[in-house]
Amino acid sequence: MDTKEEILKNVNTLFAQKGYSLSMSDIAKSVGIKVPSIYNHFTGKDEIIWTAIQIEVADFFEFMDMELIQINATPSLERLKLLFYSIIQYFAYGDKIQFWRNMSLISNLELRKNTNALICDMENNMYKKLQMIFIECLPDKKTEYENIEDIVLFYFLMIKGLLDVMITHQDIQFELSTYIDKIWNTYWGLISRA
Amino acid sequence: MDTKEEILKNVNTLFAQKGYSLSMSDIAKSVGIKVPSIYNHFTGKDEIIWTAIQIEVADFFEFMDMELIQINATPSLERLKLLFYSIIQYFAYGDKIQFWRNMSLISNLELRKNTNALICDMENNMYKKLQMIFIECLPDKKTEYENIEDIVLFYFLMIKGLLDVMITHQDIQFELSTYIDKIWNTYWGLISRA
DNA sequence: GTCTATATGTTGATAGAC
DNA sequence: GTCTATCAACATATAGAC
Structure with a gap:
């Protein structure tokens, strides 16, 4: 793996742990190079973080698209459950929840604005796709179409709320799967x- | 107001904006004193932040207790709605959501553990009280008691999820009240x- | 209680040798 | 592409004068 990729990979972990306050020396140390060498691949700290964020959002987007294709193989009624568990598992792996949390709390205003805009775009896109899945999966129910919107919204809220609980309980004994x-x-x- | 209180008041805002990476000079500047003067009131940065966190959690706890008393005056069916809106409004005021978010992301491991433990304690306490409200407010419904537990859980999740949305949309145009x-x-x- | 002066380390970033 | 050397600015914290 080349140095640039190595840097971005390690920044992923560092940003999850320290957020925007991660330091260039943190990065250099983790990669095994000296700080000035980083500037041969990036113009500065902000560019590194912004790149790492764009990659992570794109990764999640890609993951979701793959999941949406895969669940077509399962019975209609199981799809939403399967997707729910997949999303939770995606964030539970590594430090992804912490990474996403730190994204919305970047103290650099411009960077945070861009980041939140990126997240909103991605979510709106997911929202539309999920809505179609719901319409497909709940055809025989008496749910009106306008209600489906709200139920998808709740699907999102439930996941967001659950991720919040996982953050708060990260350091204590907790029966998560139950x-x-x-x-x-x-x-x-x-x-x-x- | 004495200096110690003034410091804690300003740290509340600073922690919401910068999290654990707020600096002693940030505090000094906001209060209008020099950095060394802070050490006359606190042993160091960690103590200041930990104190501010304890106060904020206690404040919320007190707020909730007051709300729970107040809503006794309203019709049973309206109570849960009123409480929901009150909680959202509490966090929407000032930078409280950002403050609470930053609490769970403190990079100092020990401080974060203590903070999350504090949050969990508070939530468990709230959970029990809310459960009683729910049992009172939904007596004529066919909801079994075991279901009430889950419905209260969902009440929490819904609020947590909503706060997450408020964070993500903090910098963009968004019809929040709708x-x-x-x-x-x-x-x-x-x-x-x- | 607040200050000046200071200690000691770290930050992001650059110049220039190899 | 990576390094050493260096920079100015910042960090937390302390000693001691007033």
Whole structure:
């Protein structure tokens, strides 16, 4: 792997741990080079972080697209559950939740604005795709189409809320998988009867 | 107001903006004193931040207790809605969402552990109190007691998810109040039919 | 209680040798 | 492409005068 890729890979971990306050020396140390060498690949710290963020968002986007294709193979009723668990697992792996959290808290205003705009774009795109999945998966239910919008919104909220819980409980003993099951069952129970 | 209070008040804003990476000179400048003067009131940066966090969590706790008392005056069915809007408004005021977000992302491991433990304690306490409100407010519904637990869990998740959206959309044009109404109506619609 | 002066380390970034 | 050397600015923290 070339140095540039190596830098970006390590910045992923460092940004998750320290957010925008990660230092150039942190990066250099993790890669095994000296600080000035970094400037041969990037113009500065902001460019490195912004690149890492763009890659991570694109990665998640790609992951979601792959998942949406894959779930076509499963029975309609199972798809939403499968997708839910996949998304949670994506963020649970490594430090991804912390990474995404730090994205929205960057103290550099311009960088944060760009980042949040990127996240919103991605979410709106996902929102539309999810809506189609929902319409497909809940055809025999009495759910009106206008309600589907709200139910998709809730699907997002549930995931966001769950990720928040996972952050807060990161350092303490916690039966996560039971908790996740409970949440899904509640959600499914609620929308099935709606 | 004495200097110590003034420091803590300003640290509240600074921590919301910069998180753990706020600097002693940031604090000094905001209060209008020199850095060494801060050490006459606190042993160091960690103590200041930890104190500010404890105060904020206690403040929220107190706020919730006051709200729980106040809503007794409203009709049973309106209580949960009123409480929902109150909580959202609490966090929407000033930089409180950012403050709470930064709490869970402190790069100092020990401080973060203590902080998250504090948050969990507070939430567990709130959880129990909310459960009682729910049992009181949904007596004529066919909701079984075991379901109430899950519905309260969802009440929390919905709020957490909504706060996440508010963070992501902080810098862009966004019809927040419409969005909030939509979420509440969906939630209420779902649990009313359950 | 607040200050000046200072210690000691770290930050992001650049110049220029190899 | 990587390095050493260097920079000015900043960090947390302390000693000691007033």
